[in-house]
Amino acid sequence: MQNPNDLLTIAGKQYQSRLLVGSGKYRDLAQTREATDAAEAEIITVAIRRVNIGQDPSAPSLLDVLPPDRYTILPNTAGCYTAKDAIYTLQLARELLGGHKLVKLEVLGDEKTLFPHMPETLVAAEALVKDGFDVMVYCSDDPIQAKILEDIGCVAVMPLASLIGSGMGILNPWNLSLIIEQARVPVLVDAGVGTASDAAIAMELGCDGVLMNTAIAGARDPVRMAHAMKLAVRAGREAYLAGRMPRKFAASPSSPMAGRLA
Amino acid sequence: MIDITLNGAPHAVPAGQTLAQLIETLQLQHQSLALAVNRSVVPRQLWPARVLVPQDQVDIVRAIGGG
Numbered sequence: 644m645q646n647p648n649d650l651l652t653i654a655g656k657q658y659q660s661r662l663l664v665g666s667g668k669y670r671d672l673a674q675t676r677e678a679t680d681a682a683e684a685e686i687i688t689v690a691i692r693r694v695n696i697g698q699d700p701s702a703p704s705l706l707d708v709l710p711p712d713r714y715t716i717l718p719n720t721a722g723c724y725t726a727k728d729a730i731y732t733l734q735l736a737r738e739l740l741g742g743h744k745l746v747k748l749e750v751l752g753d754e755k756t757l758f759p760h761m762p763e764t765l766v767a768a769e770a771l772v773k774d775g776f777d778v779m780v781y782c783s784d785d786p787i788q789a790k791i792l793e794d795i796g797c798v799a800v801m802p803l804a805s806l807i808g809s810g811m812g813i814l815n816p817w818n819l820s821l822i823i824e825q826a827r828v829p830v831l832v833d834a835g836v837g838t839a840s841d842a843a844i845a846m847e848l849g850c851d852g853v854l855m856n857t858a859i860a861g862a863r864d865p866v867r868m869a870h871a872m873k874l875a876v877r878a879g880r881e882a883y884l885a886g887r888m889p890r891k892f893a894a895s896p897s898s899p900m901a902g903r904l905a
Numbered sequence: 906m907i908d909i910t911l912n913g914a915p916h917a918v919p920a921g922q923t924l925a926q927l928i929e930t931l932q933l934q935h936q937s938l939a940l941a942v943n944r945s946v947v948p949r950q951l952w953p954a955r956v957l958v959p960q961d962q963v964d965i966v967r968a969i970g971g972g
Contacts, residue, residue, distance in 0.1 A: 665970075665971060665972025666970040666971060666972070667970040667971040667972045668970070668972070669970060672970075675970060688971060688972055689968040689969065689970065689971055690968070690969050690970065690971025690972075691939075691966050691967075691968060691969075692966060692967065692969050692971075693912040693913065693964060693965065693966055694912065694933065694936070694938065694965045694966065694967050696911060696912055696914070696916075696931060696965075700931075700932040700933055700935070700936065704936060704937060704967060704968070705967075705968050705969055705970055706937045706967075706968050716968065718968065719971055719972070721971050721972065731941070731944055734941075734946045735939040735940075735941055735946055735964070735966050736939070736968075737946075738939040738940075738946045738948060738949070739937060739938065739939035739966065739967070739968060740968075807972070808972075854972075855972075856971075856972025857972065860972075
């Protein structure tokens, strides 16, 4: 049972789910929908791409299986390496989604690492915020960059935990903690989660949410992994709110010493 | 006919064709799409009024799966 009062607020809108999912790399649209529902995700990222001219115009489209009146569609700028291309992509996305303002900005540095290109990201974030977008931004796990993005007016900062699609998990929890401690907007781990424990660790650190795609779509059974991720994000969140016991170097018996037979 | 660029590739359309007619010719009128000419977004309600001219660069996009 989810705590109904523990909501995630992004750009003034409240969400029950702290698990955001991508819609890429699935076998087909039916599996995309099934995994999205198993994750109980409310915010779903999509990519914006040129239509293949000449393709079957009656083929079902992504927005038919993930209707924007039911899910919050989060268009991304995946594949953009310049601020200019990212801004253009999101202007088209806004038109496509009928004036929708919430977007995921990612400006990449190179194809090998897909690491964020921070100078271009800052330029794009500034222009998009000025243009009225609510910008959730993929960024390096650098507390100074995160602060600058927050000051620009981004509605959420989303540092990578490890490389996009790598499944390497939470490689620098200390940097994430520094970002979380200072942030006044939601902090979401975006990229790097590989399995349920990674998602739980991110949430235990105090992240407000986790965004993932490959960890679910790349699992042997994506729908089952989507369910696992839902539980992990909830468990990690509850553990964070409960407050973990302090780590100790000495043992401490759980059973009372008094009355023992030894 | 006039030559334009459609989604990055050369494309010929009849002189005087509008964006709305182009979308209909491509049988895309029932799809969720956005359209830009020369990297400037053209809102759907303006598609019938915008006439294509030679060298126009048209981008037609949609949402697909992505992370």
